[in-house]
Structure formats: C-alpha cells, structure tokens
Amino acid sequence: MTAYNATANVLNAYKSKDFSTVTVPSEYAVPKYSYDYSPTYHAEKTLQPKSDTLATVRQTGADSNYQLQSTLYLPLDSATKKGINSNPQSAVFSKDDRYLYVMYVDQTGNRTDSQNGWVIRYDWQKLTSLGVRKNGQMQLVRKAAVDQYHNKATKTDKAILKCIKVGPTFNTGHAQSLALNPKTNELWFVKGRSTDKSTVERLNPNTLTPDAAVNFTLKPGMHMGSVLAFDNDGNAYYWTQTVTPWATAPVDSAKIYKGEISTGRVRFSLVMQGLSKAPGSVVQSMGYNGANNRLYLVSNGSIFSVPVDKLGHLDASDVSATNFTGNREFEGVAFMHQQNAGFVLANRGPSILQMIYK
Numbered sequence: 001m002t003a004y005n006a007t008a009n010v011l012n013a014y015k016s017k018d019f020s021t022v023t024v025p026s027e028y029a030v031p032k033y034s035y036d037y038s039p040t041y042h043a044e045k046t047l048q049p050k051s052d053t054l055a056t057v058r059q060t061g062a063d064s065n066y067q068l069q070s071t072l073y074l075p076l077d078s079a080t081k082k083g084i085n086s087n088p089q090s091a092v093f094s095k096d097d098r099y100l101y102v103m104y105v106d107q108t109g110n111r112t113d114s115q116n117g118w119v120i121r122y123d124w125q126k127l128t129s130l131g132v133r134k135n136g137q138m139q140l141v142r143k144a145a146v147d148q149y150h151n152k153a154t155k156t157d158k159a160i161l162k163c164i165k166v167g168p169t170f171n172t173g174h175a176q177s178l179a180l181n182p183k184t185n186e187l188w189f190v191k192g193r194s195t196d197k198s199t200v201e202r203l204n205p206n207t208l209t210p211d212a213a214v215n216f217t218l219k220p221g222m223h224m225g226s227v228l229a230f231d232n233d234g235n236a237y238y239w240t241q242t243v244t245p246w247a248t249a250p251v252d253s254a255k256i257y258k259g260e261i262s263t264g265r266v267r268f269s270l271v272m273q274g275l276s277k278a279p280g281s282v283v284q285s286m287g288y289n290g291a292n293n294r295l296y297l298v299s300n301g302s303i304f305s306v307p308v309d310k311l312g313h314l315d316a317s318d319v320s321a322t323n324f325t326g327n328r329e330f331e332g333v334a335f336m337h338q339q340n341a342g343f344v345l346a347n348r349g350p351s352i353l354q355m356i357y358k
Contacts, residue, residue, distance in 0.1 A: 001201075001209075004263050006216035011257075012269040019248040019255075021276040022314040028058065028321040029252065030302040032281040036327040037348040038070070046349055047139035047146070048073055054326040054346075054353065063294065063305060063320035068344055068353040071133050072122075074102065075145035076349065078166065082149060083107075085120065089175040090285065090332040091345040091352070093124070094205065095185050097336045100124045100352070101205070102345065103178040103189065106169075113192040113199075117172035119208040123163035130160060167208025176285060177227050178203065181261075182337055183234030188261055190224055190238075198224035200261055216266045225257065227286040229295060231308055236261045236268075239286055239297050241278040254278040254297060254304075256311065273312050275319065279304045287333035291340035294320070298333045298344070301326065 040048045054068040078084045084107075091102045105117035127133070132140040141164075144157035153161065177190040191210070192199035196217050201210040218224060225238035235258055242253045249255065254275040259268030280299025287296040294305040305320040332345035334352075342355040 001211055001213055002263070003213045003215060006214070006266050009219045010216045010259075010266045010268055011218040011222065012267070014270050014272065016246040016248055019246065019270070019272050019274065021249060021253050021274045022319060023316050024275050024277040024304070024319055024321060025060075026277055028060070028279070028302065028304070028323060029277040030280040030299060030323055033300065033327050035300070035329045035348055038328070038346075038351065041349045044139070046076060047142055048349075049136055049139045051135050051138060052326075054324040054328060056358075057323040057325055059322045060320055061317075063292065064303075064322040066322065066355045066357045068324060068346075069356050070138070070351045071343070071354040072127070072352040073138050073142055074122075074350040074352065075142050075164070077145040077149045079148050085145075086347075086350065088331055088345055088347065088350045089117070090178040090189070091334045091343070092178050092180050092187065092332075093334055093336050095180060095182055095337050097338045098123065098125050099205075100334070101178060101187065101203075101208075103172060103175040105172060105175045113173045113194045114171060115173055115175070116169050117175045118169050119167040119178070119203065121165040121167070121205070121208060126163045127160065130156075130163070132160060165208065170209055173199075174226055176331065177238075178332075179228040179230055179286075180337075181230040181234055181236070182232050182290065183230070184262070188228060188230075188236075190226060190228055193224040193226060196220055196223060200224070200228070200266075202263070212263050214261065214263060214266055218268060226283055227298075229286040229288045231288050231293070231295075232290045234260065237286060237288070237295060239278075239283065241283050242274075249274060250276065252278055256295070256297075256306075258311065271311050273314055275304065275306075279321070284330050285332040285345075287335055287342070289335040289340070289342055290337060291335070296333050296335075296342075298330050300330050301328065303330075303333070303344075
C-alpha cells in the first residue's frame with residue numbers, strides 16, 4: 001500500500017465568533033437509549049422471512065416523511081465461524097448500483113484505530129434476482145450462511161453464496177465511514193483519528209483491501225471526524241457533535257466540514273453554519289443522495305438532512321428531520337447512484353432497511 005503524507009495542517013483557519021447555527025427543534029434530537037433487536041430476530045431464530053418496519057415518530061416535511069422497511073437481512077455466519085458478521089459499521093453502493101459494500105469490525109468493540117475488520121461485497125442485483133429481498137423469503141441469505149457453516153449448502157444456498165465476496169481481515173479502525181467518491185469512483189474510509197494525525201485509506205473494490213493511505217493533520221489538538229461522505233462533484237464531508245461549546249456553538253450542536261481527499265491533496269474547511277442540535281447522542285454515519293443533492297446526518301433512531309447548495313446559509317425550513325420507532329442502532333446510510341433510493345444499515349440483527357416515502 002502506498003502512503004502519502006501532507007506536510008502542513010490541512011484545515012483552513014476560521015474564527016469561532018463567525019460561526020452560527022440554524023435552529024432545529026429540540027425534540028428531534030433523540031436522547032441515548034438502550035438498543036433493541038429487530039422484533040422477530042429471536043422469535044425466528046435469526047431466520048426472518050418477512051420485513052420489519054420502523055415507523056415515523058415525527059418528521060418535519062416532505063423530504064423527511066419516510067419510514068424504514070427491512071429489505072435485506074445480512075448473513076451472520078462465515079464458513080468457519082458463527083456470528084462473526086454481527087458488527088457491521090458502514091455500507092455503500094458501487095457507482096453502477098450493482099454492488100453493496102459493507103465494512104465490518106471484529107467483536108472486540110474497542111473502537112480504536114487498531115481495530116481489525118473486513119469488507120463483504122454483496123452483488124445486490126443478482127441477490128435481488130434470486131428473490132432474497134421478497135417478503136416471505138427474506139431468510140434465504142442468512143440460511144445460506146448457516147447451511148454453509150454446517151457443510152450442508154443446497155443448490156439455492158450456493159447460488160446465493162456466489163453473490164457474496166468476503167474480503168481478508170485488515171486494520172480498519174472504527175470502520176463507520178466507508179464512502180464512494182462518485183466523481184473519481186474511489187472508495188475511501190477513515191482509518192485513524194484518535195490523535196492529531198489522521199489517516200484516510202482508499203479501498204480497492206476488487207481485492208477489498210486498502211491500496212493507498214493519506215496521512216494528515218487538521219490542526220494541532222484536532223482529529224478527523226469518524227464519518228465520511230462525498231457529493232457528485234467530489235467534495236468530501238464529515239460532521240461532528242460539539243462537546244466543548246463555543247459562544248456560537250452550544251453543546252450537542254452539529255458542525256459540518258467540507259473539503260477534498262485524494263492521494264494528491266487533502267484540505268478541509270469548517271462550514272460556518274451548523275445545526276443547533278445533532279440528530280442524537282452518537283455520531284453514526286453520513287451520506288449523500290445525488291437525486292436530491294442533500295447530505296444526511298445519522299444518529300441512532302434519527303436522521304437529519306440538508307441541501308448541499310445551501311450549506312452556510314440554511315434556513316430552518318431547509319433542515320429535514322425524522323425520528324423512528326424501534327430503538328435500533330443505526331450504523332450507516334447508503335444511497336444508490338443511478339436511482340433515488342436510500343437505505344439504512346441497522347444492527348441487532350444486521351440488516352438493510354429501505355427509506356419508504358409516504
């Protein structure tokens with residue numbers, strides 16, 4: 001793997017007094033809760049044939065009026081170990097929407113830069129054609145993995161397993177940031193961020209391992225955010241939740257950073273207007289929907305979105321906010337690139353839920 005090193009601080013200077021926030025109603029900031037399992041997960045012994053729905057608790061308007069419905073139950077077992085794929089952290093579609101890449105970590109749960117993980121590439125289109133997303137037979141992917149573990153794979157199981165490529169284990173870090181740059185067709189993720197020195201790595205979509213690393217410092221005492229997204233122009237984004245307040249940025253407000261990431265250049269700027277409230281208590285994911293040109297900020301049970309072309313001068317009405325039932329852990333958000341379709345990666349058990357607009 002080739003490493004590139006930025007020689008100077010890459011965060012543009014700003015003055016905190018010039019920062020402001022757009023008001024988000026406080027009830028949309030979902031407080032911390034204990035995570036629940038999908039209602040049928042245990043009852044069906046993980047082999048869930050039918051979809052579950054996370055209903056809307058509250059929403060702010062047309063862009064936020066959707067519920068989440070499970071559309072693919074991800075496998076838990078590998079060929080040699082039960083339950084190893086129980087901790088997915090992020091998901092992203094290939095530019096042609098054929099593949100879904102899901103990044104996992106091992107079950108040590110230490111959330112450090114030294115954490116190990118792997119990527120599984122799902123052939124979304126072929127799996128869909130095999131009927132594994134049809135209500136009533138959604139257990140098929142997990143069943144194929146179970147049967148493989150017990151060396152009892154059927155013809156149907158083998159056809160499904162052929163659509164699933166498991167990559168090797170490598171040092172992923174927390175792994176909650178896998179994102180596609182649509183302009184360059186490159187996959188990137190945040191590998192290291194626990195010190196002043198941050199590292200982002202590029203994932204090879206065929207080997208499912210990193211092939212380039214970029215090391216940089218934003219500024220002394222500040223590390224990279226844990227999530228990542230790119231818009232259609234190739235701009236990179238991450239968001240953070242305020243811990244140490246400014247006079248202009250209260251605790252639990254959200255800040256958005258915009259910049260660029262490549263092997264030739266890394267640069268970021270703070271967008272000088274944030275949100276008065278973050279979606280929830282944990283920064284879980286960030287995504288971009290090219291169909292509506294909006295950025296999505298994800299916490300557990302709560303998703304906010306804002307229009308990219310109004311960043312820095314948002315009105316309150318520009319902020320879409322949705323809260324959901326279920327007390328699930330939201331791990332990631334992924335949008336297709338060739339059609340207007342959005343999905344949430346949830347855990348307990350690992351599943352892909354589709355945004356269904358009302």
